Amino acid sequence: xxxxxxNPRYLITVxxxxxxxxCSQNMNHEYMSWYRQDPGLGLRxxxxxxxxxxxxxxxxxxGYKVSRKEKRNFPLILESPSPNQTSLYFCASSLKAGxxxxxxxxxxxxQLSVL
Amino acid sequence: GQNIDQPTEMTATEGAIVQINCTYQTSxxxxxxxxxxxxxxxxxxxxxxxxxGLEEKGRFSSFLSRSKGYSYLLLKELQMKDSASYLCxxxxxxxxxxxGTGTRLKVLx
Numbered sequence: 001x002x003x004x005x006x007n008p009r010y011l012i013t014v015x016x017x018x019x020x021x022x023c024s025q026n027m028n029h030e031y032m033s034w035y036r037q038d039p040g041l042g043l044r045x046x047x048x049x050x051x052x053x054x055x056x057x058x059x060x061x062x063g064y065k066v067s068r069k070e071k072r073n074f075p076l077i078l079e080s081p082s083p084n085q086t087s088l089y090f091c092a093s094s095l096k097a098g099x100x101x102x103x104x105x106x107x108x109x110x111q112l113s114v115l
Numbered sequence: 116g117q118n119i120d121q122p123t124e125m126t127a128t129e130g131a132i133v134q135i136n137c138t139y140q141t142s143x144x145x146x147x148x149x150x151x152x153x154x155x156x157x158x159x160x161x162x163x164x165x166x167x168g169l170e171e172k173g174r175f176s177s178f179l180s181r182s183k184g185y186s187y188l189l190l191k192e193l194q195m196k197d198s199a200s201y202l203c204x205x206x207x208x209x210x211x212x213x214x215g216t217g218t219r220l221k222v223l224x
Contacts, residue, residue: 033212042216043158043202090157101146101165104212106157
């Protein structure tokens with residue numbers, strides 16, 4: 001089944017403890033991106049990747065890191081999480097980078113709480 | 116600046132028609148998407164418009180006017196399962212998606 005898989009689904013952590021949220025897609029998609037969703041603010045893009053080893057900042061990249069060493073994987077890394085990073089996170093992918101009619105396929109989301 | 120406006124919440128009755136509006140002001144425009152998001156779930160694609168006019172897909176239709184920076188999503192023959200948030204998004208620049216805050220639709224029996 002074609003899908004974007006995110007893990008974990010729920011995560012509770014403490015301030016400063018490094019964490020990684022994994023994202024994997026099995027559709028051979030070029031484009032992958034991370035979003036956070038907060039009440040009243042909608043989905044905001046954190047980072048995106050056009051292909052292997054090509055990443056760039058979105059609108060809210062502070063406090064996050066990403067890597068794209070393989071086409072299928074795009075992990076989101078929080079080196080030192082803070083409470084303001086408590087949010088619902090979504091990974092998404094689309095077939096072609098640069099084709100602006102490409103719809104996004106979303107993972108099931110990760111609800112992160114930083115205490 | 117970049118801005119997408121949608122109503123926060125709407126309520127409609129089962130079997131009725133509802134129109135969800137979206138206005139946008141972005142530094143560029145390459146297309147407009149509508150996504151549906153049920154509570155606690157991921158967004159899923161509904162429609163895409165790049166040219167002015169109406170795109171119809173079953174019970175759902177989407178309209179775009181680029182000169183007015185305006186789109187709407189029309190849902191006909193509402194069903195209880197249509198209760199969800201509807202997200203308007205604009206692609207602006209090659210790799211950028213800009214999302215509105217979403218419209219929460221409640222369908223009442």
